[in-house]
Amino acid sequence: MASPMSALLFLALVSGLLVYRWANHRRRSGGLPYPPGPKGDPIIGNLRQLPDGKKQPLHITYKEWSKKYGDVFSIESFGNRVVVLNSAHATNELLEKRGNIYSDRNPGVIRRLSTNHHFPGMDYDEEFRTYRKVVNAAFNPSAVKDYGIIQEEETYETLEHLLDSPEKWFLHMRRSAGSVILRVTYDHKVRALDDHLVEINEAAIPNNLRAVTPTAFVVNFVPWLQYMPDWFPGTAYRPFVKEVLDGHMRIRDTPWVELKERMAKGAIKPCYASRLLEMKGQITGSDDEEYVIKASAGVMYGAAVDTTLGTMASFILAMLLYPECQKKLQAELDSVVGTNRLPTFADEDHLPYLRYCVLETLRWNPVAPLGLSHAASQDDVYEGMFIPKGSIMVANQWAILHDENMYPDPMKFWPERWDGRFPQARDARLYAFGFNRRMCPGRHLAYRSVLIMAANIVSSFTLVPDEKSPLPANVSLGTGQTFKCNFVVRSPERAALIRSTAASLDASD
Numbered sequence: 001m002a003s004p005m006s007a008l009l010f011l012a013l014v015s016g017l018l019v020y021r022w023a024n025h026r027r028r029s030g031g032l033p034y035p036p037g038p039k040g041d042p043i044i045g046n047l048r049q050l051p052d053g054k055k056q057p058l059h060i061t062y063k064e065w066s067k068k069y070g071d072v073f074s075i076e077s078f079g080n081r082v083v084v085l086n087s088a089h090a091t092n093e094l095l096e097k098r099g100n101i102y103s104d105r106n107p108g109v110i111r112r113l114s115t116n117h118h119f120p121g122m123d124y125d126e127e128f129r130t131y132r133k134v135v136n137a138a139f140n141p142s143a144v145k146d147y148g149i150i151q152e153e154e155t156y157e158t159l160e161h162l163l164d165s166p167e168k169w170f171l172h173m174r175r176s177a178g179s180v181i182l183r184v185t186y187d188h189k190v191r192a193l194d195d196h197l198v199e200i201n202e203a204a205i206p207n208n209l210r211a212v213t214p215t216a217f218v219v220n221f222v223p224w225l226q227y228m229p230d231w232f233p234g235t236a237y238r239p240f241v242k243e244v245l246d247g248h249m250r251i252r253d254t255p256w257v258e259l260k261e262r263m264a265k266g267a268i269k270p271c272y273a274s275r276l277l278e279m280k281g282q283i284t285g286s287d288d289e290e291y292v293i294k295a296s297a298g299v300m301y302g303a304a305v306d307t308t309l310g311t312m313a314s315f316i317l318a319m320l321l322y323p324e325c326q327k328k329l330q331a332e333l334d335s336v337v338g339t340n341r342l343p344t345f346a347d348e349d350h351l352p353y354l355r356y357c358v359l360e361t362l363r364w365n366p367v368a369p370l371g372l373s374h375a376a377s378q379d380d381v382y383e384g385m386f387i388p389k390g391s392i393m394v395a396n397q398w399a400i401l402h403d404e405n406m407y408p409d410p411m412k413f414w415p416e417r418w419d420g421r422f423p424q425a426r427d428a429r430l431y432a433f434g435f436n437r438r439m440c441p442g443r444h445l446a447y448r449s450v451l452i453m454a455a456n457i458v459s460s461f462t463l464v465p466d467e468k469s470p471l472p473a474n475v476s477l478g479t480g481q482t483f484k485c486n487f488v489v490r491s492p493e494r495a496a497l498i499r500s501t502a503a504s505l506d507a508s509d
């Protein structure tokens with residue numbers, strides 16, 4: 001049993017901590033309150049109220065809370081504050097207009113220890129800016145057009161796989177998304193999912209996600225634990241960090257060694273890595289540009305595959321739930337492309353309904369509904385509320401993309417909303433791909449991957465629900481999130497067209 005003395009000591013410690021926090025807040029905030037939120041307990045703050053996302057997805061809970069506390073609210077635990085932004089106005093004012101102070105990543109110890117040259121985890125510092133310069137040089141809107149041929153070829157190959165084993169549609173699309181990004185990055189073609197580069201990348205993804213989850217480790221809440229010896233409780237994270245860093249090394253080094261060998265033999269087609277290397281240090285003007293290219297290339301598979309795949313699965317779900325949209329899209333494709341060839345990027349400008357369907361997919365079911373959180377690099381004041389340095393900034397992208405003022409009848413998949421009838425509707429890509437200096441650098445490539453795959457699937461097949469398996473209401477990001485449905489080829493002539501196109505690809509391989 002605790003002695004009266006230790007109980008007194010404990011009380012004194014807790015009171016001291018509370019007084020210190022109160023005084024510190026007063027000094028830095030000038031007496032302004034934090035953004036409002038659910039009432040928490042002393043020290044542990046909102047730990048007991050934190051939703052675990054099992055009963056309902058977090059973005060829905062946050063949208064509900066925003067009705068009660070306002071579109072900018074906050075929760076706090078052990079002194080770590082999370083500010084949740086639920087409106088376009090708030091993300092615009094903070095993440096966009098004040099992007100210079102809202103572009104760090106979460107201040108968790110594990111995130112920092114496991115970032116080491118893995119730029120999505122870096123704070124917004126000089127090193128990060130160098131990485132983004134390199135990546136932007138290769139993935140800007142005009143540069144990604146050069147990769148259109150890869151996206152078309154991978155799509156046509158996927159059509160043939162869908163003819164052969166439609167029940168494995170999700171795996172075929174996973175292979176395709178992996179092959180697009182590995183060909184774009186290293187000119188590495190993926191023939192099957194046991195490809196060695198796919199395997200090392202897939203192995204790294206769960207660890208990377210865990211490393212950036214602020215609540216995954218006690219040391220993120222109690223940072224001084226990082227200075228304690230290995231036997232001390234709360235320090236068992238160390239082997240995990242080593243595993244993350246080893247994984248980064250593998251996804252960086254293995255493809256790079258292969259790329260350099262093939263480049264030396266002249267056996268490589270132009271790709272992200274080879275094109276950037278040809279610029280010979282001109283992008284950053286620094287001696288270690290090659291390392292930046294190599295390390296930036298290493299993150300691409302992990303960032304590209306689940307997101308693109310999830311968006312494609314959302315599109316397929318929308319076509320199944322809204323067959324009238326599927327019919328309308330088929331009619332547009334038939335009138336523009338005809339039946340004697342498959343859609344290409346050259347058709348894009350003549351297919352407005354296709355573009356509306358892709359935009360609507362990104363809006364209706366954004367695969368990263370809460371995006372990737374940012375953090376405040378200094379104290380700030382917004383509309384009379386104090387946002388302390390180190391606050392984790394979560395943008396509820398789903399809430400913004402379902403704001404009825406911009407998108408009337410928001411739960412409905414309604415591609416026509418993009419035909420200009422709602423001038424207040426801002427382009428879904430402005431939210432679905434994140435914000436400002438951290439906005440997804442692969443967005444132009446991703447949009448085109450989804451567009452060309454969507455066009456070809458609907459042109460070649462009719463998507464029909466599986467009678468025995470109910471469809472989910474939405475698709476969330478993550479491995480294996482799939483559902484059953486039928487891909488019914490639209491005619492024997494279309495099947496023959498798919499076969500002959502795929503055969504011509506094999507011949508040119």
Ligand code: HEM
Nearest residue numbers: 120303304307308311371372433434435438439440442446
């Ligand atoms: C439809 C597919 C995709 C979606 C919905 C998506 C969405 C996002 C989002 C929401 C972020 C976080 C932005 C922020 O912090 O504000 C992000 C970051 C990122 N994305 Fe994408 N993405 C997609 C595809 C891709 C592709 C194809 C690539 C690579 C070619 C890619 C590369 C990245 C990278 C490297 C980051 C980290 C950027 C940084 O930390 O500065 N993404 N993406």
